[in-house]
Amino acid sequence: xxxxxxxxxxxxxxxxxxxxxxxxxxxxxxxxxxxxxxxxxxxxxxxxxxxxxxxxxxxxxxxxxxxxxxxxxxxxxxxxxxxxxxxxxxxxxxxxxxxxxxxxxxxxxxxxxxxxxxxxxxxxxxxxxxxxxxxxxxxxxxxxxxxxxxxxxxxxxxxxxxxxxxxxxxxxxxxxxxxxxxxxxxxxxxxxxxxxxxxxxxxxxxxxxxxxxxxxxxxxxxxxxxxxxxxxxxxxxxxxxxxxxxxxxxxxxxxxxxxxxxxxxxxxxxxxxxxxxxxxxxxxxxxxxxxxxxxxxxxxxxxxxxxxxxxxxxxxxxxxxxxxxxxxxxxxxxxxxxxxxxxxxxxxx
Amino acid sequence: xxxxxxxxxxxxxxxxxxxxxxxxxxxxxxxxxxxxxxxxxxxxxxxxxxxxxxxxxxxxxxxxxxxxxxxxxxxxxxxxxxxxxxxxxxxxxxxxxxxxxxxxxxxxxxxxxxxxxxxxxxxxxxxxxxxxxxxxxxxxxxxxxxxxxxxxxxxxxxxxxxxxxxxxxxxxxxxxxxxxxxxxxxxxxxxxxxxxxxxxxxxxxxxxxxxxxxxxxxxxxxxxxxxxxxxxxxxxxxxxxxxxxxxxxxxxxxxxxxxxxxxxxxxxxxxxxxxxxxxxxxxxxxxxxxxxxxxxxxxxxxxxxxxxxxxxxxxxxxxxxxxxxxxxxxxxxxxxxxxxxxxxxxxxxxxxxxxxxxxxxxxxxxxxxxxxxxxxxxxxxxxxxxxxxxxxxxxxxxxxxxxxxxxxxxxxxxxxxxxxxxxxxxxxxxxxxxxxxxxxxxxxxxxxxxxxxxxxxxxxxxxxxxxxxxxxxxxxxxxxxxxxxxxxxxxxxxx
Numbered sequence: 022x023x024x025x026x027x028x029x030x031x032x033x034x035x036x037x038x039x040x041x042x043x044x045x046x047x048x049x050x051x052x053x054x055x056x057x058x059x060x061x062x063x064x065x066x067x068x069x070x071x072x073x074x075x076x077x078x079x080x081x082x083x084x085x086x087x088x089x090x091x092x093x094x095x096x097x098x099x100x101x102x103x104x105x106x107x108x109x110x111x112x113x114x115x116x117x118x119x120x121x122x123x124x125x126x127x128x129x130x131x132x133x134x135x136x137x138x139x140x141x142x143x144x145x146x147x148x149x150x151x152x153x154x155x156x157x158x159x160x161x162x163x164x165x166x167x168x169x170x171x172x173x174x175x176x177x178x179x180x181x182x183x184x185x186x187x188x189x190x191x192x193x194x195x196x197x198x199x200x201x202x203x204x205x206x207x208x209x210x211x212x213x214x215x216x217x218x219x220x221x222x223x224x225x226x227x228x229x230x231x232x233x234x235x236x237x238x239x240x241x242x243x244x245x246x247x248x249x250x251x252x253x254x255x256x257x258x259x260x261x262x263x264x265x266x267x268x269x270x271x272x273x274x275x276x277x278x279x280x281x282x283x284x285x286x287x288x289x290x291x292x293x294x295x296x297x298x299x300x301x302x303x304x305x306x307x308x309x310x311x312x313x314x315x316x317x318x319x320x321x322x323x324x325x326x327x328x329x330x331x332x333x334x335x336x337x338x339x340x341x342x343x344x345x346x347x348x349x350x351x352x353x354x355x356x357x358x359x360x361x362x363x364x365x366x367x368x369x370x
Numbered sequence: 371x372x373x374x375x376x377x378x379x380x381x382x383x384x385x386x387x388x389x390x391x392x393x394x395x396x397x398x399x400x401x402x403x404x405x406x407x408x409x410x411x412x413x414x415x416x417x418x419x420x421x422x423x424x425x426x427x428x429x430x431x432x433x434x435x436x437x438x439x440x441x442x443x444x445x446x447x448x449x450x451x452x453x454x455x456x457x458x459x460x461x462x463x464x465x466x467x468x469x470x471x472x473x474x475x476x477x478x479x480x481x482x483x484x485x486x487x488x489x490x491x492x493x494x495x496x497x498x499x500x501x502x503x504x505x506x507x508x509x510x511x512x513x514x515x516x517x518x519x520x521x522x523x524x525x526x527x528x529x530x531x532x533x534x535x536x537x538x539x540x541x542x543x544x545x546x547x548x549x550x551x552x553x554x555x556x557x558x559x560x561x562x563x564x565x566x567x568x569x570x571x572x573x574x575x576x577x578x579x580x581x582x583x584x585x586x587x588x589x590x591x592x593x594x595x596x597x598x599x600x601x602x603x604x605x606x607x608x609x610x611x612x613x614x615x616x617x618x619x620x621x622x623x624x625x626x627x628x629x630x631x632x633x634x635x636x637x638x639x640x641x642x643x644x645x646x647x648x649x650x651x652x653x654x655x656x657x658x659x660x661x662x663x664x665x666x667x668x669x670x671x672x673x674x675x676x677x678x679x680x681x682x683x684x685x686x687x688x689x690x691x692x693x694x695x696x697x698x699x700x701x702x703x704x705x706x707x708x709x710x711x712x713x714x715x716x717x718x719x720x721x722x723x724x725x726x727x728x729x730x731x732x733x734x735x736x737x738x739x740x741x742x743x744x745x746x747x748x749x750x751x752x753x754x755x756x757x758x759x760x761x762x763x764x765x766x767x768x769x770x771x772x773x774x775x776x777x778x779x780x781x782x783x784x785x786x787x788x789x790x791x792x793x794x795x796x797x798x799x800x801x802x803x804x805x806x807x808x809x810x811x812x813x814x815x816x817x818x819x820x821x822x823x824x825x826x827x828x829x830x831x832x833x834x835x836x837x838x839x840x841x842x843x844x845x846x847x848x849x850x851x852x853x854x855x856x857x858x859x860x861x862x863x864x865x
Contacts, residue, residue, distance in 0.1 A: 026824050026829060027408075027823045027824050027826075027827025027828055027829050028401050028402075028827070028828060028829050028830040028831075029401065029402055029404065029823050029827050029828070030819075030820045030823040030824050030827060033816075033819075033820070033823075034820065037816060057468060060465060061465045061467075061468065061469075061798075062459055062464060062465025062797075062798040062801055062802065063465070063798075063801065063802050063805055064802075065798065065802075066798055066799045066801075066802030066803070067795050067796070067798065067799035067802075068795075069465065069794060069795055069798040069799075070791050070792055070794060070795020070796075070798075071795070072469045073469050073472065073475070073477075073479060073480070073791050073794060073795075074788070074791050075469055076468075076469025076470065076472045076475075076480075076483075077472060077479070077480070077483035077486075077787060077791065079469075079470070079472075080472055080483050080484070080486075080487050081483070081486060081487060081490065083487065084486070084487035084488075084490035084491055085490060087490075087491060087494075088490050088491055088493060088494030088495075089494075091494040091495060092494055151495070151498075152497065152498075153495070153497055153755075153756065157754075157755075157756060158754070158756065159754040159755075159756040159757045159758070160752065160754040160755065160756060161496075161497055161754070161755045161756030162497055162754070162755030162756070163755075231752070231754060235756050235758055236758055236759070236762065237493055237494055237758060237762070238490065238493060238762055238765055238766075244762060248756075326470065329468075329469045329470050330470075332469075333468055333469065333470075365830060365831065365834075366830070366831040366834040366835060367830075367834055370834065370838065
């Protein structure tokens with residue numbers, strides 16, 4: 022007997038073809054609507070490792086970009102604070118220089134300038150961004166400097182008072198102050214007074230900040246310092262210059278001693294100003310570093326998105342053509358099933 | 371006398387045709403029965419010139435039938451494996467979402483990446499408790515994902531174990547039925563009876579047997595059949611051999627499933643002397659004993675890598691490292707690079723960092739999570755709010771190479787992030803392969819089934835046209851009888 026197609030295999034074949042096409046159809050539908058491979062795991066297999074490696078890298082880049090934004094905000098605030106400090110300092114230096122030449126040498130006014138300068142220095146160094154004291158080094162939870170003129174006296178004020186009394190046996194503006202010679206004043210200013218603003222003196226009496234500054238990972242491979250501490254020498258010198266004019270009782274000193282203060286204050290102040298310029302340059306370098314890192318991050322992310330796309334995306338035209346073909350095929354299968362079911366000898370006998 | 375002979379022949383012919391019609395109607399009844407083989411009546415000439423039925427033949431194709439047995443066994447094995455992979459994949463959401471939005475993916479790797487991102491944000495705002503909370507909840511999500519994955523894998527093993535038990539019971543019941551049918555075939559063949567229906571039954575039983583366990587058959591004298599499992603163990607010879615299996619009630623990572631024995635010989639597992647090659651049973655044991663345990667090892671290694679990455683070192687340089695943010699109950703030191711079975715199920719976020727369990731979030735930044743009373747493990751001794759060294763260290767630990775146990779199958783040295791991603795890649799590669807094999811074997815099976823059906827199945831039209839022929843022959847024979855009758859009547863009237 023010649024092999025003839027069995028009736029069962031004929032109908033089974035049709036049924037299977039309909040089922041098969043329907044499965045493919047749902048896959049094609051999902052691919053057309055999302056533009057991606059329907060089941061990434063099945064579609065990519067081992068390549069999903071690569072795919073998700075790219076994805077995770079992109080996540081890391083996004084997180085870095087977000088943290089860099091915070092870092093940038095802080096650096097901008099740092100730069101603003103330093104720039105206002107610099108201009109105040111510049112004005113104060115001019116006042117000091119003109120006071121030394123005798124013009125407008127009102128001691129009370131200069132003392133007032135100095136006090137304002139010191140207050141603005143303290144408030145600038147206490148700048149906080151979202152509760153983070155940006156000049157605090159890593160100790161960002163507390164303000165680096167306390168108010169010098171507060172009541173009861175701040176530790177810094179107490180230290181200055183103590184040093185003054187230790188050197189001259191009298192308080193600032195006290196009865197014996199007028200008899201201090203310029204030589205004695207010079208010794209005091211470069212001796213026990215200067216020690217108050219040395220690194221160790223500053224940390225014990227003035228500052229809560231740490232020398233260690235915040236470090237942040239700003240790109241995939243780069244970790245760098247992202248803040249300046251209130252313990253920087255330029256900032257200490259600023260405080261030193263302001264304090265010597267503001268709180269050594271200039272009004273009750275002899276003229277030579279007063280002149281000595283003005284002279285030392287100008288020298289210290291001009292050192293501080295050049296130090297500030299260096300510090301601002303350092304902040305500028307940090308800002309540039311972060312912004313360069315951001316540019317690199319965004320370029321890398323674009324590249325990664327392209328890579329992910331090349332793995333996951335399907336050709337939308339191919340997918341929709343396939344969808345159309347499958348639909349046609351399914352319709353044909355239905356028609357065929359109907360026709361073949363009709364086609365039986367029993368209808369004709 | 372020739373007229374009488376003619377009448378006798380016509381008479382015989384009616385009987386023959388009736389028998390043939392019987393065969394045709396049996397065929398028509400079997401048209402939609404899978405595995406029904408077309409029967410043909412064997413007609414021969416008798417000594418008086420008439421016809422008679424000598425027996426009923428059954429269309430067979432031994433080679434195609436063997437192919438179809440093999441195809442259904444291989445397909446069943448592939449299907450068991452592939453559905454196991456799909457189950458894990460769906461339960462854990464491993465291939466959900468897309469790499470451009472990894473937050474939709476729930477794999478351990480994706481959650482690790484989320485933890486790394488949270489830590490990166492934390493490094494920019496180490497004093498912000500909201501961000502610290504995000505780090506903590508991301509860490510919890512990672513630990514939970516590993517716990518869930520471990521549970522799912524062990525549930526799958528337990529489920530496979532249960533299915534093996536069902537399959538074994540099924541095999542035993544099929545073999546018992548097989549004995550009855552086989553005895554009938556042998557006895558019928560010896561007695562010369564029509565055994566074609568019994569043969570159909572026997573083939574159908576073989577077909578269901580082969581999807582449970584791969585078989586090879588040998589036919590002996592009198593159509594007696596012997597069945598061997600494809601590894602060589604005897605399943606049936608005159609009487610069924612017992613297939614035994616002791617199911618395990620529950621599974622942990624260190625449970626080893628019991629082997630299946632055929633006639634007292636182990637056919638699955640490491641000690642199998644005649645290991646199975648195909649069939650559902652083989653697919654299930656492969657899943658239970660090889661694939662799922664390997665994925666479990668990878669999860670355990672990921673958990674161990676995580677514990678090692680977050681370990682805290684003694685800042686005074688005296689003591690060793692101890693588990694920090696990630697730990698497990700009874701942990702005393704950081705485990706070395708070898709698989710600890712079930713670690714993925716045991717890993718937890720240290721309560722010392724969790725305010726809801728009496729811990730302190732700041733320890734994420736400052737260290738000292740391992741033991742708050744031991745200051746040697748505190749990194750930030752001053753408690754400064756802007757301390758980022760420890761956080762930066764943790765962020766870096768995700769991409770620093772560390773040692774892994776190579777027995778888990780993913781190499782021995784790579785970063786934690788890469789390891790977790792490799793595990794995802796390994797899993798999906800296996801799943802893809804299993805699905806491809808399954809789909810190929812299904813196609814092969816349906817083609818083989820079609821080929822077999824075409825060579826031995828019933829074509830309705832053919833049977834109908836045969837029916838018409840038989841109807842005509844019947845009418846002609848009946849006509850002949852009445853003609854002979856008329857002739858005799860004419861003869862008798864003439865006398």
